[in-house]
Amino acid sequence: MALAIKICGVTTLEDAWMVQDAGADALGLVFYKKSSRYVAPETVAQWAGRMPPLLTVVGLFVNASLEEIRRAEFLCGLDRIQLHGDEAPEFCQAVGPRAIKAARVAQADDLLGLNRYPARALLLDAKVDGAYGGTGHAFDWDILRRFEPDAPLILAGGLNPDNVAEAVRRVQPHGVDVSSGVEAAPGRKDAEKTRRFVENARAAAVAGA
Numbered sequence: 001m002a003l004a005i006k007i008c009g010v011t012t013l014e015d016a017w018m019v020q021d022a023g024a025d026a027l028g029l030v031f032y033k034k035s036s037r038y039v040a041p042e043t044v045a046q047w048a049g050r051m052p053p054l055l056t057v058v059g060l061f062v063n064a065s066l067e068e069i070r071r072a073e074f075l076c077g078l079d080r081i082q083l084h085g086d087e088a089p090e091f092c093q094a095v096g097p098r099a100i101k102a103a104r105v106a107q108a109d110d111l112l113g114l115n116r117y118p119a120r121a122l123l124l125d126a127k128v129d130g131a132y133g134g135t136g137h138a139f140d141w142d143i144l145r146r147f148e149p150d151a152p153l154i155l156a157g158g159l160n161p162d163n164v165a166e167a168v169r170r171v172q173p174h175g176v177d178v179s180s181g182v183e184a185a186p187g188r189k190d191a192e193k194t195r196r197f198v199e200n201a202r203a204a205a206v207a208g209a
């Protein structure tokens with residue numbers, strides 16, 4: 001199966017095109033006001049008709065209301081909804097078949113109960129005190145050895161162009177997700193790092209196929 005690659009924390013239309021040019025499959029828009037990568041749904045709505053046509057657009061929310069999510073979906077035409085807070089399985093169900101549930105993990109116990117989420121995919125990120133995501137920290141991938149997710153697994157947390165190949169080889173995820181590892185500055189992506197990330201991830205996936 002081909003590896004899906006998502007570049008998260010895009011805040012400009014220019015970076016959205018760069019992500020497509022680099023060969024990624026999806027981009028993430030952080031609709032969480034406390035993030036340095038926050039972009040307003042109204043801003044994204046102004047990009048309408050000028051977005052890269054074939055990229056999957058993922059809206060990321062942290063403990064948002066269903067109303068807030070539906071509004072952003074309507075304004076921005078989101079393909080997926082990434083729930084990156086403390087949302088319950090029932091909330092994931094209410095969001096519907098576009099929902100990706102993100103979970104923060106540090107140890108094997110953090111994986112318990114994740115199969116209760118009726119999610120399109122499970123995204124596993126590093127657990128860091130006081131932060132919901134985008135920290136640049138990795139978790140111990142070995143704790144995934146005995147984990148059998150019911151949904152496709154997307155690996156995140158501290159990935160970068162230099163470690164993504166090893167991550168793909170060891171975890172064999174359905175997809176990988178990166179934010180700070182391909183940044184020039186918070187909220188701005190670096191084209192060269194993004195291109196290298198995609199190239200190295202794809203090469204590792206092909207070699208392991």
Ligand SMILES: O=C(O)c1ccccc1NCC(=O)[C@H](O)[C@H](O)COP(=O)(O)O
Nearest residue numbers: 008035132133134135136157158179180
């Ligand atoms: O990116 C953020 O600022 C952010 C804030 C709050 C919740 C989630 C956030 N990002 C989520 C992502 O999808 C990141 O790609 C993921 O956490 C990995 O980040 P990084 O370790 O920086 O690659």
